[in-house]
Amino acid sequence: MSDSAAPLPSNPHSTRPARQPSPLVRWVNDWGEAVIEGVVTVGDMAIFTWNMLRWMFTRLPSRGTVLINFYQVGALSLPVVALTGTFIGMVLAVQSYAQFHTIGLENRLGAVINGTLVRELGPVLAATMLAGRVGSAMAAVLGTMRVTEQIEALTAMGADPIHYLVVPRFLACILLIPALTIMADFMGIVGGYFYSVIILGIDHAAYLNHSREFVTGFDLFSGIFKSIFFGATIAIVSCYRGFHCEPGAEGVGKAATTAFVRSFVLILAIDLLLTIVLNSVYYTLYPDATSIL
Amino acid sequence: MNASAETIEDPVDAVDTESPLLEARELTVRFDKQLILSNINLSIHRGQTVAVIGESGCGKSVLMKTLIGLIQPTSGQVFLDGKDLSQMKQPELVIARRRFGFVFQNAALFDSMTVFDNVAFPLRQIENVSEAEISERVFRHLNEVGLPRNVTTKRPAELSGGMRKRVGLARALILTPEVVVYDEPTTGLDPIMSDVINELILETRRRYPVTSVVVTHDMRTARKVADRVLMFFPRSRLQPEDSQVLFDGSPSELENAEDRRVRQFVRGEAGERLNELAQTADS
Numbered sequence: 001m002s003d004s005a006a007p008l009p010s011n012p013h014s015t016r017p018a019r020q021p022s023p024l025v026r027w028v029n030d031w032g033e034a035v036i037e038g039v040v041t042v043g044d045m046a047i048f049t050w051n052m053l054r055w056m057f058t059r060l061p062s063r064g065t066v067l068i069n070f071y072q073v074g075a076l077s078l079p080v081v082a083l084t085g086t087f088i089g090m091v092l093a094v095q096s097y098a099q100f101h102t103i104g105l106e107n108r109l110g111a112v113i114n115g116t117l118v119r120e121l122g123p124v125l126a127a128t129m130l131a132g133r134v135g136s137a138m139a140a141v142l143g144t145m146r147v148t149e150q151i152e153a154l155t156a157m158g159a160d161p162i163h164y165l166v167v168p169r170f171l172a173c174i175l176l177i178p179a180l181t182i183m184a185d186f187m188g189i190v191g192g193y194f195y196s197v198i199i200l201g202i203d204h205a206a207y208l209n210h211s212r213e214f215v216t217g218f219d220l221f222s223g224i225f226k227s228i229f230f231g232a233t234i235a236i237v238s239c240y241r242g243f244h245c246e247p248g249a250e251g252v253g254k255a256a257t258t259a260f261v262r263s264f265v266l267i268l269a270i271d272l273l274l275t276i277v278l279n280s281v282y283y284t285l286y287p288d289a290t291s292i293l
Numbered sequence: 294m295n296a297s298a299e300t301i302e303d304p305v306d307a308v309d310t311e312s313p314l315l316e317a318r319e320l321t322v323r324f325d326k327q328l329i330l331s332n333i334n335l336s337i338h339r340g341q342t343v344a345v346i347g348e349s350g351c352g353k354s355v356l357m358k359t360l361i362g363l364i365q366p367t368s369g370q371v372f373l374d375g376k377d378l379s380q381m382k383q384p385e386l387v388i389a390r391r392r393f394g395f396v397f398q399n400a401a402l403f404d405s406m407t408v409f410d411n412v413a414f415p416l417r418q419i420e421n422v423s424e425a426e427i428s429e430r431v432f433r434h435l436n437e438v439g440l441p442r443n444v445t446t447k448r449p450a451e452l453s454g455g456m457r458k459r460v461g462l463a464r465a466l467i468l469t470p471e472v473v474v475y476d477e478p479t480t481g482l483d484p485i486m487s488d489v490i491n492e493l494i495l496e497t498r499r500r501y502p503v504t505s506v507v508v509t510h511d512m513r514t515a516r517k518v519a520d521r522v523l524m525f526f527p528r529s530r531l532q533p534e535d536s537q538v539l540f541d542g543s544p545s546e547l548e549n550a551e552d553r554r555v556r557q558f559v560r561g562e563a564g565e566r567l568n569e570l571a572q573t574a575d576s
Binding site for chain 2: 141144145148149150152153155156157158159160
């Protein structure tokens with residue numbers, strides 16, 4: 001198919017100066033592009049999630065692949081979650097004592113600290129640590145795999161990258177985040193108790209009685225229930241960012257940062273939504289529930 | 294070739310000129326607004342070794358990935374043994390992809406796995422293969438590409454570029470594919486290691502009745518391993534009516550090709566490209 005020696009094409013760029021659009025047109029254009037990009041991303045992420053769920057219910061990945069992810073997500077996150085949980089419990093004790101002491105209600109610190117921990121701070125803290133430690137790493141690893149053609153290599157060898165890479169990470173996140181939440185709750189309770197009773201000298205029996213009275217099983221359930229949604233969010237956002245990583249080292253860094261920021265924002269938004277829903281459920285189930293104060 | 298390690302004395306004799314194994318019809322690939330490949334028609338027959346040459350950015354790698362179904366064409370069709378890849382359902386496509394072995398430009402070995410696990414990976418994707426059989430085949434294929442047993446416990450990061458390419462080749466061959474696609478197999482390697490890789494490509498062809506597609510801009514590789522050469526040109530620098538395939542012939546015809554762009558590429562001469570680059574910089 002040898003062509004004759006055709007002349008090279010002339011420069012296709014026109015020399016006529018392009019008309020500059022007005023600032024309003026540019027503003028509308030920029031916003032339009034951002035909206036379209038947002039809609040495309042949401043749709044793309046929905047398809048990505050659907051493919052992942054489809055694999056999860058048709059064929060689970062091998063035990064070896066799942067266990068490695070369980071170890072990285074669960075076992076390696078435990079120390080940092082326990083440590084931050086302890087400090088948060090103690091910080092809550094310091095802050096709450098300053099407020100409650102002035103109105104003579106320091107004996108009720110147990111209810112405030114433990115209630116806050118079990119309902120909100122425990123799950124959000126565990127999720128934040130998971131997003132920072134595991135979510136960013138997931139995005140960076142998958143992003144590097146994308147950039148170095150490892151994801152394409154999986155497809156070329158007849159393996160499905162979503163089945164092989166995303167499903168184990170998703171399972172690890174949703175199944176182990178409740179355990180991490182319980183650890184954050186427990187260590188926060190221990191830290192709060194230690195600072196309140198041992199350092200601030202609050203009565204041991206009063207602290208425990210108020211905790212028992214105002215912190216219910218439903219509070220524990222709602223925290224763990226919310227954490228499952230947080231885990232799912234971290235896995236989906238991080239894996240999606242990794243799979244859609246831009247080329248180069250900068251792209252990988254951006255994917256890791258974006259994964260954390262987006263996961264964190266979504267965790268807080270989902271937290272608000274679920275808290276409203278769960279509070280409605282709680283007051284429907286227990287209309288005579290008393291308040292802490 | 295499925296499992297039968299048949300030896301071919303003269304590779305050229307093995308070319309089946311009857312029905313194409315791989316065929317592209319009016320293939321067009323566009324990324325956003327950028328046209329990469331337009332209206333490509335080509336047939337690759339069983340037993341052929343085709344080198345696809347052309348300067349960077351002309352769409353060689355995109356063509357290869359489209360031919361094995363990694364990239365969906367914007368329009369046009371790819372046929373494997375007469376079956377349209379775009380009409381295949383996912384399980385059928387997965388099975389079709391196992392008929393290909395792809396040697397990636399930078400080997401694309403999995404960082405988290407050892408060399409053994411990397412080479413064994415395609416086998417483990419297929420059920421009912423015992424670990425004993427996996428071990429036997431991994432060691433045999435590593436031996437075929439000249440790698441010792443003690444390399445199997447190493448991670449890809451601990452290997453040199455040439456070793457990584459050879460592990461990539463062993464991994465591509467472990468399922469005894471019908472078509473082996475090499476993406477820039479000698480890029481980034483020293484001349485000696487480049488020749489080792491070229492010899493391995495030839496050796497693979499002698500050992501197995503394989504069809505090979507070698508994407509390269511290394512003329513030594515194209516001349517040494519190929520019995521047919523296709524030269525592509527970047528779509529953005531062609532007139533709409535021009536064909537993107539500037540040359541389709543044997544390696545011996547390259548030097549005397551009618552199109553001066555082919556001759557310039559073969560000789561490594563910048564020619565008009567220097568003026569074009571200067572004009573682009575000025576504009």
